Amino acid sequence: MVRLPTKRLNGEAREAGGARTVDHGKEENAAAGDLSPPGDDMEAEEGEGKFADPPSKRMSQRQEEKAVRVYADGIYDVFHFGHARSLEQAKKLFPNTYLLVGCCNDEVTNRYKGKTVMNEAERYESLRHCRWVDEVVPDAPWVITQEFLEEHRIDYVAHDSLPYADASGAGKDVYEFVKAAGKFKETKRTEGISTSDIIMRILRDYNQYVMRNLARGYSRKDLGVSYVKEKQLRVKMGITWWRQTVREHREKVGKKLHTVAKTAGMHHDEWVENADRWVAGFLEKFEEGCHIMEIAIRDRIQEHLKKQQLRPLSGWMSETVSF
Numbered sequence: 001m002v003r004l005p006t007k008r009l010n011g012e013a014r015e016a017g018g019a020r021t022v023d024h025g026k027e028e029n030a031a032a033g034d035l036s037p038p039g040d041d042m043e044a045e046e047g048e049g050k051f052a053d054p055p056s057k058r059m060s061q062r063q064e065e066k067a068v069r070v071y072a073d074g075i076y077d078v079f080h081f082g083h084a085r086s087l088e089q090a091k092k093l094f095p096n097t098y099l100l101v102g103c104c105n106d107e108v109t110n111r112y113k114g115k116t117v118m119n120e121a122e123r124y125e126s127l128r129h130c131r132w133v134d135e136v137v138p139d140a141p142w143v144i145t146q147e148f149l150e151e152h153r154i155d156y157v158a159h160d161s162l163p164y165a166d167a168s169g170a171g172k173d174v175y176e177f178v179k180a181a182g183k184f185k186e187t188k189r190t191e192g193i194s195t196s197d198i199i200m201r202i203l204r205d206y207n208q209y210v211m212r213n214l215a216r217g218y219s220r221k222d223l224g225v226s227y228v229k230e231k232q233l234r235v236k237m238g239i240t241w242w243r244q245t246v247r248e249h250r251e252k253v254g255k256k257l258h259t260v261a262k263t264a265g266m267h268h269d270e271w272v273e274n275a276d277r278w279v280a281g282f283l284e285k286f287e288e289g290c291h292i293m294e295i296a297i298r299d300r301i302q303e304h305l306k307k308q309q310l311r312p313l314s315g316w317m318s319e320t321v322s323f
Helices: 024-031 040-046 055-066 081-091 106-112 120-128 146-151 176-180 195-204 206-215 227-264 268-322
Strands: 006-009 012-015 021-023 068-074 097-103 135-138 156-159 184-186
Touching: 068 081, 081 097, 081 156, 097 120, 120 135, 195 206, 206 227, 227 268
Parallel strands: 068 097, 068 156, 097 135, 156 184
Antiparallel strands: 006 012, 012 021
């Protein structure tokens, strides 16, 4: 049998006719009884490479390692858009920022700042729903320490530049340490909105909010008002309703008078002037009557309360005399 000339290429023997290609290394392995499937030798060379993380996960890990960890803290009571804007500024300090937001618990807040409207759980949850926050740190300390920075791997602290008193009572700034270390980044406050402003609005219009909630079915005990206060507010609600009703009727009467003036061919201004005078006189009498009625109701309530207060005293005196 005559063999055709062969060419050697990269350790392979290929017949000149191109019929087939044979790997001499694999021929030798086969001759030795190695029946391992193709590709096993490559996996053996790579070792544990087949168990490595996928490229997307490795890339996300590298990005997380490169992210600048910024920390912002506060009370965040009655969370509003002023809070959200400050956190947005902190989030946008660097192209790749991981924003941690610390929130003090009720005990620390009540000790150093005062009573809050929302409890700590509500304040934590409000922060978790803010789009700029990556992580919420509950039970945050009032004063930041080096140990706290190292524990959370914090690169910078973001807050407005106003000084906030620390826990020493000496009036020192709570951010004095991070400012001295060059790790403080300033954010700007939003003018016209703050938790204190919102509370002041509620206190200023307190009676209106109480009346609104009484009309919605809340009891005086739910609202924390006295019996006398509830009756006074309910009388005021009634007077307000009557005034609104009279005002609506006045507008309807004015339209009818305008129609009558057109029908009678009289001057419109004359009719309107007469109508205003009539309605104004009625309103004066009505408001005077309502005022008298309000005083009478208030006096009657106070008299009733006095009788209730004197009743136990009279019983005690009668028992003393009989003794």
